[in-house]
Amino acid sequence: MKTTYKFGLLALLAFAISAFTVINNFKNSGEGGYKIGDKATDFKLKNIDDTYVSLSDYKDAKGFIVVFTCNHCPFSVAYEDRIIALDKEFKSKGYPVIAINPNNPAKYPSDNFENMKIRAKEKGFTFPYLVDEGQHIFPQYGATKTPHVYILEKSASDFIVKYIGTLDNNYQDAAKADKHYVKDAVNALLDGKDISVEETKAIGCSIKV
Numbered sequence: 362m363k364t365t366y367k368f369g370l371l372a373l374l375a376f377a378i379s380a381f382t383v384i385n386n387f388k389n390s391g392e393g394g395y396k397i398g399d400k401a402t403d404f405k406l407k408n409i410d411d412t413y414v415s416l417s418d419y420k421d422a423k424g425f426i427v428v429f430t431c432n433h434c435p436f437s438v439a440y441e442d443r444i445i446a447l448d449k450e451f452k453s454k455g456y457p458v459i460a461i462n463p464n465n466p467a468k469y470p471s472d473n474f475e476n477m478k479i480r481a482k483e484k485g486f487t488f489p490y491l492v493d494e495g496q497h498i499f500p501q502y503g504a505t506k507t508p509h510v511y512i513l514e515k516s517a518s519d520f521i522v523k524y525i526g527t528l529d530n531n532y533q534d535a536a537k538a539d540k541h542y543v544k545d546a547v548n549a550l551l552d553g554k555d556i557s558v559e560e561t562k563a564i565g566c567s568i569k570v
Contacts, residue, residue, distance in 0.1 A: 394503010397559045401427075401513050401520040404498050406461065406491035409478045414459065414489045416513070416520055423455030424514040424523070424550060426543060429504040431464045432480045433471040434566035437507045439532050441484050444508070447528075447543060448488045456512075456547050458488040463499035463507070468569040499568060506565035512546050523550060526561030 395401055405415045416425060428444055430437040448458035466473035474492050481490045493499055502511055503525075512524035524546040529538035546556045 394501070395511070395522045395525070397522055397525065399522045401511070401522055402501060403520065406493060406498065407474075408489045408491050409474075409481050409486075414491055416459075417518075419457065421455065422457060422515055424512065424547075425520070426451065426456055426458045426547065427502070427511040427513060428458060428460045429463050429499055429502070429507055429509040429511075429568070430460050431462045431469070431472045431507045431566070432476055433464075433469050434507045436532055436565035440508050440528055443528055443535055445484065445487055447547075450544070451547050452487070454547075454551060456551070459491065460486070460488055461491045461493050461498060463493045463496060463504060464569040465496060472569075496570060504563075505568060506563040507568060508565050509563040510543055512543065512550070514550055524556055524559055525563075527564050532564055 401416075403416045405413050408414045416422075419425070426447055430440070430444065432438075444458060444460065451457070462472055462477055464472040470476070477490055477492060480486075502509075504511075508528065510524070510526060510528055511522060513520040514523045515521075524543065526542060528541075528543045529535070530540040530542070531538035540558075542558055542561050545558070549556045
């Protein structure tokens with residue numbers, strides 16, 4: 362009886378240690394993604410001009426508008442002009458756009474690196490368009506859609522997540538959008554005010570893994 366009892370305790374202890382390890386690894390892997398107020402880890406990703414871009418490269422930036430987007434998704438295509446407009450409006454104010462393509466090009470060849478270069482040239486992207494090779498970055502952020510936006514505020518050497526979600530409330534027609542979440546959030550940060558809407562639901566295509 363005592364042997365059985367000891368065996369049961371050892372089995373329970375082993376299970377508890379295993380569960381703790383799984384949970385700890387889950388947290389450290391970034392699964393679940395960032396929440397408002399979290400510190401975002403810097404990255405070093407390949408740009409369409411074959412250079413590598415990191416957040417820390419932008420010494421004078423006050424923050425960033427990080428957009429997970431791609432070539433093929435109709436939602437991403439519908440928002441391209443608005444993303445360009447955000448970069449033109451806020452880059453000079455310290456909040457440049459950084460676009461990241463998170464998709465697996467083996468699943469969607471139209472999202473491969475060469476086609477990213479073509480699309481950026483066609484649309485006249487004014488911002489870096491980076492490839493998430495190995496798909497390591499989007500899970501850290503918790504991005505699930507294209508497009509999916511994260512506004513980061515620079516604080517010393519940290520990058521604090523201030524907004525997560527969609528760009529506005531009408532992906533089909535920019536003229537009919539009456540809630541401009543990203544624009545309003547960046548303007549609030551620039552004015553030193555609280556962001557009224559910190560999180561919205563991203564509307565778009567699922568990220569292809």
